[in-house]
Amino acid sequence: MKLNEVAIQAALKGERDVETLHRFHITVNSVSIERRSRMGNNITKLVFGKPVKKIMSTGEKSMTATKTPEGVQIAIKMPLSTGVVSIIDNRTLDEEGNLLQILTTNDHVNQSTTTRHYKRCPDPPPLPIIPPKPTPEKKKTKKK
Secondary structure (H helix, E strand, O other), X not given: OOXXXXXXXXXXXXXXXXXXXXXXXXXXXXXXXXEEEOOEEEEEEEEOOOOEEEEEOOEEXXXXXXXXXXXXXEEEEEEEOOEEEEEEEEEEEOOOOOEEEEEEEEOOOOXXXXXXXXXXXXXXXXXXXXXXXXXXXXXXXXXX
């Protein structure tokens, strides 16, 4: 996908320094994917069959989840500066209850498949609630 080499190295260093935790929760109607890492925390909730659109600096990203007999499939269309990338994200459980993720990426020039295995662990604690920062008060100037 022609990603920035510095960004890739930063992400890899973050993965080595602090473990990334994923929480994957399937209900009858939806799937929630929570990712906690040194790079940031992200929660994505997708209702089956309903596209979720997100505005990015390069255009509109679209994600649609479908429940399959094996697990969940998420179809993603993501605009990059080099064009739109299509990603098919299949997530299933293996025999031991661990998550198996198979990502197929197609950027209309190259196609690649990445397989990831996630070991089952206890649920992470809830994210801390961070109160919003107070807005600075404007200094009042005296009228003469």
